[in-house]
Amino acid sequence: MELYTPVLALALLATGFAVFSVAISAFTGPKRYNRAKLDSYECGIEPTPQPIGGGRIPVKYFITAMLFIVFDIEIIFLYPWAVHFDAMRLFGLIEMVLFIATVFVAYAYVWRRGGLDWD
């Protein structure tokens, strides 16, 4: 655990700084009320009302998120494999190639079906 204590120290410091900054700006800055100022910015026209929960998000982003998850998981397995690769050698290589190939199948599918195309 000692390895992580310094991280905590730095994190506390950074948090303190950030919170302080956010807090202080409330006092340092002026306060002049103006209705328009509090509206969302939309190039000067009346802002579009946003539905509760931030509106609807294009599906494309979800696909990207899903893909990211898939590959992140792949990375999770690649890291320990890489670190201990020298112990496993050829066996490790073969197994990992199989693993990558399997994930690659999904990847090829998504690519061919246009999952990676943005418009």
Added chain:
Amino acid sequence: MTQYVVLSAILFTIGCVGVLTRRNAIVVFMCVELMLNASNLAFVAFAKQHGNLDGQITAFFVMVVAAAEVVIGLAIIMTIFRTRRSASVDDASLLKY
């Protein structure tokens, strides 16, 4: 190590209660993920306690499974959401006897 197990139990319970009480499908789903991660915590804690790696390896697999679950769950919830414009579990009520 006990405190980690207790923490994991608490997290698990929170997730469980969340699933049972929350109505938004996404939130329910997040609670399920919380349960999985509580299990992960327990696995790692026990792994440390028993001094073997099984628990940690399991945690890896659980992450994978959780990820797969996220992908599938998100897809299903999205379809429903797009159809109904609502992610509330209560709104999904066509299937009744």
Added chain:
Amino acid sequence: MNGTVMSILPLAADLPEPDLAAFGQDPWWVIVLKAVLIFLILVLLTLFNIWFERRVVARMQHRVGPNRHGPFGLLQSLADGVKLALKEDIVPKAADKVVFVLAPVIAVVPAFVTWSVIPLGPEVNFFGVMTPLQLTDMPVAVLFMLAIASIGIYGIVLGGWSSGSTYSLLGGLRSSAQMISYEVAMGLALVAVFLYAGSMSTSEIVYAQDKLWFGLILMPSFVIYVISMVGETNRAPFDLPEAEGELVGGFHTEYSSLKFALFFLAEYINLATVSAIATTLFLGGWAAPWGIENVWEGANGGYWPLLWFFGKIFIFIFLFVWLRGSLPRMRYDQFMALGWKVLIPVSLAWIVAVATIRVISLEGNINRTYLVAAIAVLLVMTVALMFVGEGKDKGQGDAEDVRADDEPHDAFAGGFPVPPMPVGGAVRGAAAPMTFATRRTTVTASAEENHE
């Protein structure tokens, strides 16, 4: 095991064996002092970088750049910061107040914390205590960095989401999509490094490069990393989330005063962070460039490595500025395609190649030439396959694609929050209806006919 790394090139820098036991032994005051120093360095570095960027870009555009405050305008950034602090702190009416205030904090804290595992130098005498020039290290340091850096993304997404503004939301989404896309490539690029270093501890990786920088033997990884680090930091030419032409300010459109400053700070610290990671993982970290060690014995001793380290960082910073000064912004689809269709497959192929080479050098009884050739062929084939398939597909005119074009235009189709159409059509008055409207009606009608 790092002793076995590529013994082909006998290079000088013979660093002492790394040992994680050196960490976690510091007295508390050393820890606090180191943390404060890192914090200060980062803040100062940011102030400097902003100035540096403005000056260099100005030079590239035949301008002078800031030159009023302090020598060469060095205090310009500080002045800007003070000015921001004196501006009104606006929280928009539509915003989710708590998250809105929290977002900059979430963005900036991880930016600092990442630096806790960056090795700045070897073990030195630090006010009478022998300690490494590094806050801490752990067996999974690089993973830790990546994890912490990912938290920073939340700051951006939440900031964009909580603003309650369309531009912010889209900016936030874009940046998160972009960051996670390039994080995959970045993560894959690092695998080769771990493969050779046999460790994920930053200090050990630095030691593992005592013979040869990974940036050279793992060139493709390095290149991929450099590309993805630009994407990861939302910098030009990949600065789509804040593309002011389309999205005003992106996720921070609604932010003002010091909250805005915090986002700004986070962005520039991240700039330094990715550079520092690149340095550590690919360019030998704080070790002096080869050759220097031969000439000057003490180059890797004491506090000197700080010089090499920051020197290498500034090379990257300059690269960033250079890119910004010279390249136009990419289109979003091109950008995502680059990440998903090029960087990721290439990374994967490269990992397999590296692993194969590694197995061969460990087993040592396979003819290396043929193997490299075979890998190259495989690599080319893999990449080619994807492109060939795509071309054929388009040529055939897959029903899917055609159909997608035929679909009537729906303002809400993809879920983009577009202002509602005025009653009676998009355009009223004398102006002729726009073409997409006509196409929509015809297609819909014919589709209905077919259906019935």
Added chain:
Amino acid sequence: MILTILILLPLVGAVVTAFVPGALARVVGLGFAGATLVAGIVAATQYDVGGGMQLTETHVWIEAMGVHYALGVDGLGLLMVLLTVVLVPIVLLAGWRESEAEGNGGAKAFFAWTLALEAMSLAVFTATDVLLFYVVFEATLIPAYFLIGGFGREGRGRAATKFLIYQLAGGLIMLASVIGLYVVSSNQGNPSFLLTDLAAIDIDPITQRWLFVGFFIAFAIKAPMFPVHTWLADTTEKATPGTSVLLVCILDKIGTFGMLRFCLGLLPDASQWATPVVVVLALISIIYGALVAIGQDDVLRLIGLTSLSHFGFIVLGIFVFSPTGGTGAILYMVNHGIATALMFLVAGFLIQRTGTASIREMGGVEKTAPVLAGFFLVAGLAACGLPGLSPFVSELMVIVAAFDHHWLVGSVAVLAIVLAAFYALWMYQRTMTGPGREGAAPVADLDRREVGILAPLLLALVLFGFYPMPLLDVINPVVHDTLTGVGIGQEGGPQ
């Protein structure tokens, strides 16, 4: 082999009938029924009156669970087999036209299902493996279900469902006991379903009682007995008379058959333990059946309920544990089969002619249809046990045995004869005598075909009424064996 042939013949007949063209179906079906009758008679000639299981054959069926395909007949089984093979052709003949009537499932289906039912029933009466018995016992329900549901009057679907539920419930309860027997046998190291093996095992009293309850409930539903008789009246009312004959005269005999063979044969101690309750239930059935029958308006329903009373007699005869009672009961099973079949069929012909089953709406039939009325009278008198007709003998034996058992039991049983006379004669009086229904066409008399169908039954009634010895010769060894098993020696033969 003869028994297998006996079972296979109608089974094959059922399948063939189902697939031949409609016009041929009836002829083919009847042909198979006739062939079965012949086979039955052949089997009877091979039977040696001496008693015990005969004509046995045993093959392994499910080795993993000790199940055998084992057949054999003793006197009781033989009589039931004969009753079955005789009644089925008669039923088929009687249903020759009726099964084609509007709204019914068609003659082909009727013939096929009837043959299937015959096959299953024959298997039931000849099975000597408990599981095989159970399998065919349950299998009879399917053809019966479709016969009830497919042919007859409005509401038959409901009646069929009720019938099936009752029977299945009984069957499943029995299944528990069947498995229980098997488990007991395997605990003793010889897992088997064979009757011979099971008879040899030693079951502790408590287990025996549980097993007995399981078997008895099933057989009581089948028989039927109060209070699980309620399916009977509905079924007989809605189904065609032919179906009712199959059900009441053949299928229901399985209940009392099973009581003798399984309850008494395998679980003698528990049978004695249960006697008081069973006797009381039997008495209630006797009285209740008769009383309720009196109040009925529907002829078929009435006949069905009289059977409840008769089955009470049979059960009573079985459970008084005396040679006289046992013999009387078995004899009663045969006689009841014949008498009730006659009654149902005559009633069926009557209903065909009047177009209604309501007693209230009939009357004056004897004027225009004396032969029909005559048959009806004989059947009615047989039901109330007129001396000279076969039921009299059996009824008398049962009542004598009942008096031996306890005077009160005998008295109650005697009371039933009075009630029987009441319902039988009253029914005759209201339907056959008096003025005809307003505006109704005169009822035509039985034609020669119909007389031909009914005559054998009438002859049998009279024959066995005066000369029951052939039956008794076959029955006595069975009763002897059974009672010895129960632990009661043969003290003085019947007569």
Added chain:
Amino acid sequence: MTEFVKPSIDYFELWPLLVVFGVACLGVVVEAFAPRRLRYVAQVGLALTGLVVALVGVVLVARDVTTYEDGAARGILAVGGTIAVDGPSLFIWGLVLALAIGGVLLFAERHLDGGVSAFAGQAAAVPGTDAETAALVANREHTEVYPLMMFAVFGMMLFPAANDLLTMFVGLEVLSLPLYLLSGLARRRRLLSQEAALKYFLLGAFSSGFFLYGAALLYGYAGSLDFAAINEAVRNDVGSPALLLIGTGLLSVGLLFKVGAVPFQAWTPDVYQGAPTPVTAFMAAGTKVAAFGAIMRLFYVALGADRWSWQPMLWIVAILSMFVGAALAITQSDIKRLLAYSSVAHTGFILTGVLGLQASDQLAIGEITSLQAVLFYLTTYGFATIGAFAVVSLVRDAGGETTAIDRWAGLGKESPVVAAVFAFFLLAMAGIPLTSGFVGKLAVFSVALAAGAWPVVVAAVIASIIAAFLYIRVIKVMYFDEPVGDGPSVAYPSVLTATTIAVGAAVTLVLGIVPGPVLDLAAVAGEFIR
């Protein structure tokens, strides 16, 4: 750091598993690269070939397995002891593969609905929009269902063969995830289907959370995920009994959910009804087989020494399942929901079998083990179920399948053959003799009774009676009720569905008359490797 030991992977024994997985991956590739018009043929061919090859593989492996370490079990522990390729595994593999072949045939059926399959043209298109219409007009269909199904089959094979909790969990998920998706892909009644998928997914994920936490606690108890090691720990009574008890309970939740036992049955009717009928058929049959294999392995192998603590729980669950399933089924007006509740009741019956004795040395010759009884029951149930749902997919009206029971009135006249076959399946489910269902019931009841679980058997008998009523009610509607309006019509299936139904009916009949061979096969399979 301990020395790396290369795990031995017994490729020959794992052959069926690998084939299925490989075919699934290949299916995805086909989906990616084959032109649209070729996909259907390619996918169906690929899936069928793969399943048949795997089935042949199972047979070959089964011929080859030898006794394991002089015990009663046969087979080997593969992949470092994580997968047990033993008799029961092979039996279940064979069964799952056979059912999956039927499933593929049903999936591929295109004759019933005017030349398209039962799956949505484009699942991503929002129902009622132009995009959906366009997909309909273009006669599109998702051929992804075949690879998805193959993945599910892979999970179904891995799940019961898993010899440690981790592999079991992975198997559980691999089996579940594709099914969640498949449930939501119906061509007609899309909203219903999507809702089914959502419910299935949320509840399924919830239950797998329980499973996982239970696994964690058991790991905490035993210090290992391996079943043999857990058994050892239970025997020696190391560790905290509370962990063991709670862990067992939570694991059971996850497993019992998969088989749809009360009180975890809530998803069953909704999913069965909402999912496309071919999926329901495949899922209802396959999942139950696989999950019961896993339940038995877990309880017998890992927790066998602790049977006194889990048996009472299973008693109660079994009784509840039978009663609730049967009772609620009676109230249903939709045939798929009815079958769903009936499957809940069947879960109870199978659990009754699980309660029996499993060691053959405790039994006399001529008695069967619990394992045998349950395997047999699963076989009978699997084929009857897949056949029954296949029949359900035939009965249609203008709006697609007619699943309201009262619309089935008069089917006996409209289409005697279909009605007869369906009635036959129902009778099998009711456990009428001369159908396979009877022998199955006989088997599970007798093992339970032999183990002294007579209250459960009595309850089972009563529940059977209740259940019998509901099956008979359907038969009555088909044969004896007057049709409402036009009455149902029966679509003529292609040879695909017809084959499935025919095989289902044939198996149901043959196993009812000569159950011996399959019972013997289950006996030859022997016991689990401990």
